[in-house]
Amino acid sequence: MSTDVAAGPLRRRPRDRFRRRLVASLTVFVLVGAVAAVVGSQQGPRLRDVSYDPSGLVSRPAQRVILTANQALQRVAADAVTVTPSAPHTVTSSGNTIAVEFAGPLAYDRSYEIAVDGVRAPGQPATSELRTTIRTGSTDVLALVPATGGGKDRIVRRSLDAGGATTVYQATGITEYARLGRSLVVVSGTDGSSAVDIVPLAGGVQDDSVPVEHLTLPSRDGRVTALHVADDGASFGFEYADTTTGQSRDVGLYVVDMTGTHLPLPVGEDGKARAGATPITVAQWAYVPRTESALVRTGSDDLVLIDVSGRVEPVRLGSATYLHGFVGSGTSAVVETGTGIVRLDLTDGRRTPLVAPAASTDAAYLGRIAQLDDRTYVRVVGDVRADGTLAQRIVRVEGSRASRLPVVVPSDASVTAVCPSPNGQFLAVTTRSASGDLVSIVDATSGALEASIDAGSVDWCGALPSGDEIG
Missing domain, CATH: 2.60.40.1220 (Immunoglobulin-like)
Structure with a gap:
């Protein structure tokens, strides 16, 4: 009997110790939580x-x-x-x-x-x-370097904060290219017949482990020009001309939906992309920044805002003789009319005369206007020399003040394009001379040279509406 009485408490002691430890742990957790709450209320969020x-x-x-x-x-x-x-x-x-x-x-x-x-x-x-x-990130540009000595054309990437250039892709007869998300759209071809390829990228260069996608074009032979890509990479488009018979037929706008079949479809007069449509004629066009809408100047100088997805009816915005580009976020465009240059509000069609000081218009040659921000733009202007050649200069207009941007243009060269960087901080000035093409990257405020590339174009120019410079 005495043995049984003694054994009972001994069996219960481990449980008692467990309970005491559990209670102690819970007490510590509660105290820690309370202290944390007090500290949080005294110190505020972190x-x-x-x-x-x-x-x-x-x-x-x-x-x-x-x-x-x-x-x-x-x-x-x-x-x-x-x-x-x-x-x-x-x-x-x-x-x-x-x-x-x-x-x-x-x-x-x-x-x-x-x-x-x-x-x-x-x-x-x-x-x-x-x-x-x-x-913030540093900037780089993609430039097209023409072949020399029978080699291949190269698309190279050049960073402005480092010397040298990296070859992204190379092929024969490259005529146009554009970034498309993690890929490149490349147009190439000779003898008036084009090919369109989608080149996968890895680490900023061609990904050799993934095959290049060769698009099936609307006809056996055709010429592709005026390539543009939507900002979100969901679609791209180009002007296409069927040259199967040796003459250009069905010339107009075609788009490729990257979320669908990847087949180029003509954009009809009703603004919808569908097989069998008669394509709308194009003198100039480009995607409106941050949208899948395209602003088109037709062959008859009508301005039409088209929703490439086809969900919204096209908007007629009057007429224009030239489409210079877009302002800031893209809600306005700079267009030339028979009476002057205006800023066109794409949301309501309202037109406001562009501020153009005398120093920006007093010249024989007036080139494309490249908008840097809501108040500032640059323009190439030029005077005719005694020998008939053109002496060009770049004018920067800020508000009502115009001044010459100190960028040196060699006397034997002509400026073929001035293209702002996406944030308007730099300009790509492309020039052509007897010795070849050159792209100079300059500060858009001071004109200071940041980098130069022996190339014919850079991808910044792809944001501008296609079309020849005006004179």
Whole structure:
């Protein structure tokens, strides 16, 4: 009997010890949680994560930097956010995130500090400041280097912050090219007959492990010109002429839906791409930035805004004798009419005369206008020398002031294009002379030379509407 009484407490002791440890652990957790809550209420929210696309920030408007806090936040007012150096932006907040959206592309390869003042968690008295520094991406260009000595044409990538160039793709008879997401669209051909290839890229160069896609064109022989790609990479288009009979037939606009069959389809007068349609004639065209809509100047000088997807009816926007390009985010276009140059609002058709100081128009030759931002553009103008050649210069217009951009154009060369970088910070000035083609990348404000490439064109020019320079 005595043995049984003694054995009972001994069997219960391990359980008692477990209970005591469990209670102690729970007490510690509760205390830690309480301390954390007290500290959080005294210190305010803290920054947990920052996400952004460095290349998107310099190439497209409406790009966001997302700041994520370690707890939910009260609504953050726009004036609580400061960006240094200053850049136009809007602010939205939800849950534990703050989104800073920039109105336009930022400068290349630059640090921006974002500070959010007075951040508070719901129901907590303490406030804090969230602060971070982001770094935008550097820029590079794709340039077409013509073949020498019977070799192949090369598309090369040149970074402005490093010397040398990397060959992205090479082939015979390349005439046009454009970036398409992680691929290149390349037009090549000789004797008036073209081929269109989609070249997969890996690490910025051709991916040899994936075959090149050769598009089936509308006819056995045809000529492809005026290649343009939508910003989202969902489609691209070109002007096509059937040359099977030796003469150009069914000349007009064709588009390729990359989400569908990849077959080029003609865009009809009704603005819809479908097999068998009679293609709309094209004098100039380009995709409107950040959309799948295309602005077309037809062969009869009508301006038509077409939704390439076919979901929206085409919009007639009057007439124009030349389509210069787009302004900023693309809601306006610069067009030339019989009475002058205007900014055309693509949302309502309203036309506003373009500010053109005398120094930007007092010349025998007036070239294409390349808009840098809402207030600033550049234009090539020129005077005729005594020997009949043209002495060209680049004029920069900012507001109502015009000044010469100090870019040297050799006397034996002619400027064939001036193409802004996506953020308007640089210009690609393409020139042609007896010794060959040259692309000079210059600062759009100072004219300082950043880089030069022995090439005929760069991909920045693909954003401008196709068409010859005007005189």
